[in-house]
Amino acid sequence: MELAYDFLKNTGYAMADWRYLMMIAIGIIFCYLSIAKKYEPLLLLPIGFGIIIGNIPFFKGFGLGIYENNSVLHYLYFGVTTGLYPSIVFLGLGAMTDFSSMLARPKLMLLGASAQMGIYFTLLGALALGFAPKEAASVAIIGGADGPTSIFLTAKLAPHLIGPVAIAAYSYMALIPLIQPPIMRLLTTKKERLIRMPDTERKVSRKELVFFPIVGVLLCCFLAPASIPLLGPFFFGNLMKVSGVVDRLAKTASNAVIDTATIFLGFTVGASTQADVFITPKALTIFFLGSVAFSIATASGVIFAKIMNLFLKEKINPLLGAAGVSAVPGSAREVHMTAQKEDPGNYLLMHAMACNASGVIGSAICAGILWSFMMK
Amino acid sequence: MVFDIARITANNGWAMAVIGAVLVMLGLATLSLIIAQLHKIIGFFENKTIFPPTGKGEAAPAAAADGDVDYLADPESSAKRYKVLTEKLGDPFDLTQLYQLAQRDQLPHPHLTLRTLREAGLLVPAGEGTFSWKTA
Numbered sequence: 001m002e003l004a005y006d007f008l009k010n011t012g013y014a015m016a017d018w019r020y021l022m023m024i025a026i027g028i029i030f031c032y033l034s035i036a037k038k039y040e041p042l043l044l045l046p047i048g049f050g051i052i053i054g055n056i057p058f059f060k061g062f063g064l065g066i067y068e069n070n071s072v073l074h075y076l077y078f079g080v081t082t083g084l085y086p087s088i089v090f091l092g093l094g095a096m097t098d099f100s101s102m103l104a105r106p107k108l109m110l111l112g113a114s115a116q117m118g119i120y121f122t123l124l125g126a127l128a129l130g131f132a133p134k135e136a137a138s139v140a141i142i143g144g145a146d147g148p149t150s151i152f153l154t155a156k157l158a159p160h161l162i163g164p165v166a167i168a169a170y171s172y173m174a175l176i177p178l179i180q181p182p183i184m185r186l187l188t189t190k191k192e193r194l195i196r197m198p199d200t201e202r203k204v205s206r207k208e209l210v211f212f213p214i215v216g217v218l219l220c221c222f223l224a225p226a227s228i229p230l231l232g233p234f235f236f237g238n239l240m241k242v243s244g245v246v247d248r249l250a251k252t253a254s255n256a257v258i259d260t261a262t263i264f265l266g267f268t269v270g271a272s273t274q275a276d277v278f279i280t281p282k283a284l285t286i287f288f289l290g291s292v293a294f295s296i297a298t299a300s301g302v303i304f305a306k307i308m309n310l311f312l313k314e315k316i317n318p319l320l321g322a323a324g325v326s327a328v329p330g331s332a333r334e335v336h337m338t339a340q341k342e343d344p345g346n347y348l349l350m351h352a353m354a355c356n357a358s359g360v361i362g363s364a365i366c367a368g369i370l371w372s373f374m375m376k
Numbered sequence: 377m378v379f380d381i382a383r384i385t386a387n388n389g390w391a392m393a394v395i396g397a398v399l400v401m402l403g404l405a406t407l408s409l410i411i412a413q414l415h416k417i418i419g420f421f422e423n424k425t426i427f428p429p430t431g432k433g434e435a436a437p438a439a440a441a442d443g444d445v446d447y448l449a450d451p452e453s454s455a456k457r458y459k460v461l462t463e464k465l466g467d468p469f470d471l472t473q474l475y476q477l478a479q480r481d482q483l484p485h486p487h488l489t490l491r492t493l494r495e496a497g498l499l500v501p502a503g504e505g506t507f508s509w510k511t512a
Contacts, residue, residue: 106412113404120393127389129377136389207418208411215410223403285377358404365403369396 015057019275027051027270033174040174040330043147043266047170050270066271077268080162083155083229085265086148090230092258093148093328093360094237095250099212100204102354107308108320112358114304115324116366118143118297122289123370129285134158137370139286142169143293144363145176145325151269152230153367157374163272164283168290170269176330179291180298181338184322187302192309193342195317197351209242220365226375227368234364298322298331301355316351323352326359451496454489459509467509468502 008014030048034041054073058064066073079085102109119140126136138154138161150169154162172179185193213235221228240250272278301321309315323335332352339346384390461477462469471490478486493499494507502508 103411103414106408109404109408109411110401113401116400117397120397123396124384124389124393125379127384127387128379128381130380130383133387133389133392136387202415205415205418207422208414211414211418212411215414216407219407219410220403223399281377358408361407362400362404365400366396369399370392373392373396 010059012057015059017057017275019279020055020057023055023273023275023278024052026273027055030270039177040170042262043170044174046263046266047167047270050267051167051273052270053267054271054274065274066268067274067277073268073271076264077272079261079264080151080166080268080272081155081159083152085261086152086155087229087233088261089148089258089265090364091233091237092253092255092261094213094234094239095241095254096258097234097238097241097328097357097360098353099238099242099357100209101350102357103204103208103212104202105351105354107312108316108351108354109358110308111301111305111321111324111355112326112360112362113324115297115301115321115355115359116144116362117300117304118293118295118325119363119366119370121296121300122293125292126289129289131282131285132158134374135161137374138165139289140293141165141363141367141370142172142286142290143297143325144359144366145169145173145294145297145327145331146360146363147173148265149230149326149363149367151265153371156371160277161282161286163269163274163278164286165290166269167273168287170266171287172290172294173327173330176327176334179294180322180331180334183295183298184302184319184335184338187299187306188318190342192306192318193339194346195315196343196346197317197320197348198314206242206244210239213239213242216361220361221368224365224368224372226371227364230364230367231361234360294325297325301325317346317348320348320351320355323355324359324362326356326363328356328360329353331359332356451492451498455493455496455498455509457483458489458493462509468506469508470505471499471507474507 027048027050030044030051033039034044034048054066060068063069063071064073065071066077068074079088122143123136123140126139127133131139134157138150138158141150141153142165144150147166147169151162151166154165158165217231217235220231237250237253240246240253298321301324302318303321304324305316305318305321309318317339319335319339323332325331332349332355335352336347336349339348458474458478461481462474465473465477475486475490478489483489490499498510499507500510
């Protein structure tokens with residue numbers, strides 16, 4: 001009888017409290033959003049299921065939990081804490097990215113840079129709220145709207161915050177359709193949203209496409225060497241794609257490699273949200289600051305586009321500024337759809353992808369810069 | 377958590393934010409300037425033999441990749457290039473196979489070139505639909 005009682009005492013049912021149940025409910029909501037609403041399913045489904053797995057209460061000391069040495073989850077989590085998965089994801093991302101629209105419209109790259117301002121505003125906000133500088137930098141990078149970059153920087157600067165930062169970053173990326181359109185509409189007039197971008201861009205040659213990753217990696221990584229683990233694989237993946245001589249490798253990087261890394265990244269990040277270490281006032285503040293960061297990033301992109309229009313003969317549609325965050329291709333799609341609601345014949349997708357691509361580079365540079373600042 | 381601006385100053389936050397923002401703007405602006413000029417720079421230093429054509433992007437480099445040979449106007453030169461392809465096919469060879477090899481190597485206008493070679497008498501029928509090169 002005593003044996004049965006001890007067993008029951010050690011089951012998850014007996015050990016569960018409201019925190020675990022709340023996290024499991026969040027995991028189920030993530031799964032629901034990914035399956036039923038198709039919000040970023042490639043990310044939210046592994047994360048959602050990871051949250052469920054990570055919040056099943058267990059008897060400590062068996063080597064089961066993600067924070068316990070020698071557990072399987074702990075070994076899988078190694079790829080997150082070392083920054084390995086984000087680098088691999090960037091390799092695949094590079095092999096999937098077509099820079100031709102950006103190369104044809106280089107001035108749109110500035111929107112990718114301006115949308116990074118959300119990062120620095122949030123850095124100030126986090127410092128003012130009492131976060132330590134390394135923690136503040138990890139929270140601020142959420143404004144880049146780039147999950148792997150956020151995880152990478154947090155793993156290097158404030159590993160204890162990986163869970164909340166990653167969940168916040170991916171949540172806001174998934175919520176782009178809810179967050180960005182109101183900001184875009186608030187900051188633009190109908191006349192501005194109706195601006196059509198020229199279709200007659202010059203054709204980008206293969207030589208340009210081949211030279212770009214080499215020029216890009218040299219310029220960006222010389223500027224911020226700390227971004228090498230992200231931008232190095234990113235531009236290498238792109239070179240494999242555009243060179244045309246290693247199609248097999250490029251296809252593998254853009255399929256099997258990135259998919260494998262995404263599965264383990266999402267699943268272990270989800271599992272790292274163990275209620276007893278995740279539900280803290282700091283985590284809630286991170287969620288709040290994350291939403292501020294993302295909103296400021298969107299707004300600063302749009303406002304910068306409006307400022308550019310003061311000097312440009314040929315006006316650009318300021319909605320494009322919102323695509324300067326690096327949530328590829330979610331924000332580009334949202335910009336396109338917002339423009340189409342005003343004018344169904346206005347096709348901004350390719351232009352928005354140009355901003356998006358530069359946003360990826362911009363947020364990785366920001367991560368490198370922030371990491372460099374914290375090295376002292 | 378209390379919002380206190382003094383903490384920003386204490387942690388050198390203003391400098392980090394301003395320098396960080398300026399650096400990322402400068403970095404991407406420079407990259408933007410360079411890629412805006414990239415096609416001109418490439419045009420200036422163009423070495424056409426470096427890049428084997430892939431069929432994507434430009435249409436022209438295929439012709440350029442072979443040392444500026446005008447395959448239609450210069451049958452003798454094109455015969456030399458096509459003879460390399462037929463080495464693996466043996467003699468006589470099938471024109472369809474030669475056509476496929478020319479396509480694989482992305483030689484320009486393989487169909488027209490083969491017709492030109494035939495009309496110039498450089499490709500001669502060897503019976504049963506096969507062809508050989510004209511012997512000197």
